[in-house]
Amino acid sequence: MNKSKNDLLPGTLEMLILRVLSLQATHGYGIAQRIQQVSDDVLRVEEGSLYPALQRLLLKGWVKAEWKTSESNRRARFYSLTAAGKKQLGVEAESFQRMIEAIAKVMQTA
Amino acid sequence: MFSFREFWHRLQFLLFHDGFDRELAEEINDHVERMTQENISRGMPPAEARSAALRHFGNTALQQERSREHWSFPALDSFLQDIRFGARLMLKAPLLTTIAIATLALGIGANAAVFALVKSAFWRNFPFFEPDRLAILWASNQKTGWKEMQVSVPDVADLKAQSHSLQWISGYTWTDYQVFSVSSAGGALRVRGVAVLPNLLATLGLHPALGRDFRFEEFAASSNHVALLANTIWRTRFGADQQIVGKTVRINREPFFVAGVLPANFELPDLGKAPEVLVPLALDSPEAHKRSQRILLPLGRLKAGVSRAAAVEELHSIARQLARDYAKEDGDYSLNLQWVSEDPVDRDARDKLPIFLATVALVLFIAASNVVLLTISRLVARTHELAMRTALGASRRRVLRQMMTEAVLLAAIAALFAALLAGWFLQLIMFYKPFYMYEYDARIGLSGMLGIAALALAIGLIVGIVPILRSGKDNVQQLLGRVGVHATGSKWQHSMRRGLVAFEISICVGLLAAAGLMLQTIQRINAIDLGFNPRNLVLARMTLDGTRYRSPEASGDFYRELVSRLRVQSRFESVTAISHSDFVGYDMAYPVDAQGEPAPLDPTTFPLAGAHVVIPGYFRDAQSPILRGREFSEHESQPAIILNQTLAKKLFRDDDPVGRIVVIGQAPQAWDESIPPGPRLVIGVVADVQKYSEFLKKVFPQFYVPLEQNPVPSMFVMVRSADSEGAIAAIRETASSMDSELAVYWATSMQSKIDEWYAGQHFQAIVLTCFAGLALSICLSGLYAVISHSVSRRSAELGVRLALGADPRSAVLLIMREGLLLIGAGTILGLGLAAALGRLLQHLLFQVRPTSVPTLAVAVFAVGTTALAATYLPSRRAARIDPVTALRAF
Structure with missing residues (x-):
């Protein structure tokens, strides 16, 4: 396991989780896998931050969790987005977009 | 802060966190399982796959802990x-x-x-309206330095006329009354009462519970047979009669109209006991017109909005004016305000x-x-x-x-x-x-x-x-x-323990020494030869009033008759009478001199001596030894006097006073109890009554004169009887059979009054002994714990010593040396503490110095031996240490 780890920008993990869940309800392991796959192994989610982050989202009411039987006939806790979560994702995506554009501007002109 | 939903979630978590924990654990377990499966599918052997997954995941317990932190109120x-x-x-x-x-x-x-x-x-909780505006107006004599003196009626009248800063001024004077209620079967009752100026209740800001306050026209000798009753006496003596207002009660053999009943808990600001009867002072009596008659204790209520300083200023200027206008009576006096709310309950x-x-x-x-x-x-x-x-x-x-x-x-x-x-x-x-x-x-x-x-x-x-x-x-x-x-604990903890134990030992030594001082004082008090025998003595006092007993001889006749009636009953060892007892009530002091006439009350030139009026046979019955001369006979041919040892020594040094003449001076105040001044023949010297006082620290000079020549209205009848209750009942009954409206009061046993006199010492001795014992037991348990801990702390070291052939006894000594060091240090500190406590106790000590060496030695010895025992017991374990076990612990 000597792949270099790319630390996420602070605050972005929650946004990424919301984004993953907006496409499909899945369990904690699925979320981590999905982020890793989609980012071509650039973004690796630390399990140590994943579960605390999920608890935070549950607490804020942006995601909800229920126990379901998964593809491989195993019981797992599936997370899905709530209406409030959808709204929050919009807000976060927008501000993230603005941030990226701003950073890009600075990087290009300076 | 939390939103409401968040708070609700957290609350749920707090209450049902077991379920949350289980779900989270299961979820994490599932996660690790999936990683394991993936590792296997990549070709890892199953056992390695799981541990690789776990390694990757990290500390599951910590993850769980961090996750739940979000939920709870951390x-x-x-x-x-x-x-x-x-x-x-x-x-x-x-x-x-x-x-x-x-x-x-x-x-x-x-x-x-x-x-x-x-x-x-x-x-204290004052039962007055706005007590911080209330003040007592004391006079003080600049020349003699006497403070807290009373004020005459005309002076109070002038004060009232001239003061603008005080809203109300009133006053009162304490007296005793004999209340006799016809309706009650209890006989006559002696009560504390006050004669008051108008507006006393208004000054205190109080209203009667029943009836009304006195009217202005009732402050005249012709119409002042009106009374306000205290709540207590109204309940106990008059059965809480709601219709009592307007009824008549007998006070001092005269009918008094009841104007009202005072509120419950009524008291006066000068910390005397609460009065039970209030009557109006006769403002037209001759003594109310004399500025030399300082009979009143004036009270004032500050006007709202006026500063205390302004009131004090004004009072001083009025007092200066009075001193100028009436130089003869008021020349030496000034006036001061004592704010009632600033006066402690107990000034000592x-x-x-x-x-x-x-x-x-x-x-x-x-x-x-x-x-x-x-x-x-x-x-x-x-x-x-x-x-x-x-x-x-x-x-x-x-x-x-x-x-x-x-x-x-x-x-x-x-x-x-x-x-x-x-x-x-x-x-x-x-x-x-x-x-x-x-x-x-x-x-x-x-x-x-x-x-x-x-x-x-x-x-x-x-x-x-x-x-x-x-x-x-x-x-x-x-x-x-x-x-x-x-x-074994850190070094800091170890030195902390040793320091604390040393301090505890010092406190024990200090408290034990203090307790020892008090116990020694009690012992000395019990060993006092009182100068009379208090065993089975019972006293009861009576005061004959001028209304019925007009002639001076009447008093002598009454007490002679009462004593002989009691003696006839022959149930008692002895029956006698004396005007003032050393342990009950008060003394009257007179200037006395061996030659010439002593000036009235000049303590600097003449000794003041306490006066006692007795009946013949008093010293025999009290069992007071006559040291010289004889005791009074039935009929002395000329004015006679017996001195106590101290007075005899003061007046005649080592000469024999018997047969010499002494002169008694004018009493300080012309009370109705006064004995006449004049020369008297010394017929004997009697042993001192030893009454130790924390203020005098010595025996007061006293003299005795016979009732026949010095009729006074108030006497104690003193009976020696094993049945004290019966004796008191017999005195009451006999007195009542001679005069049904005469109150018998202060009925008590002599021993109880002596005990009361030394109650401060007894109380302090009990308190200190209890606390010293408590402290010692706490301290010993602490010492025991420290030493036994020391044994286990050093068991490895001791094991080596023993293994190398050390004598087991030397191992015990090694441990005990630590205990001895603590005891020694504690004892030295304790001696200092004992001296400090002794100084605080000084006012109670009797014939014992606060640094009494034997007491300190006993305290040190007691603490030392018990502390040694507490050290020795755990130290013995040092000898029984098994070297093998102790060394294996390395």
């Missing part, structure tokens, strides 16, 4: 956790916990009780109470330091646990907070018991309180409860922090490393 949750854990620990060591809680509860409870007592000595409290405070503070110190000792012991035993916690990632602050929580929990439980104990302690004190505390109205109350809580919290924090002050310096490796060898 501070509250860990606080509750600490409390649960602390409580479990306490239950696991019930003996240690009980000892710690009991010592703290005793210490805190005793402090709360004594603080309540002290507060009640300085602060500053002398009496510090010893109580010091005692309980020391006991609390011992209790708290013993709890620190116990905490250190437990902490040492928990080195393992604490090291493990730190290794598992507990922050230093978290461990510290846990320690504090445990200590505060202990103190909080102790506080609950302390609140109970404080109430009991106070009841005990109030039950045994010496007479000087009669005015104290002590209760724990809300402030007491808050005080207990604050004290417990403070002690909890101190007890929590002291043992671990230095423990933070140990790092985890050190702690864990030490666990392997022996859990």
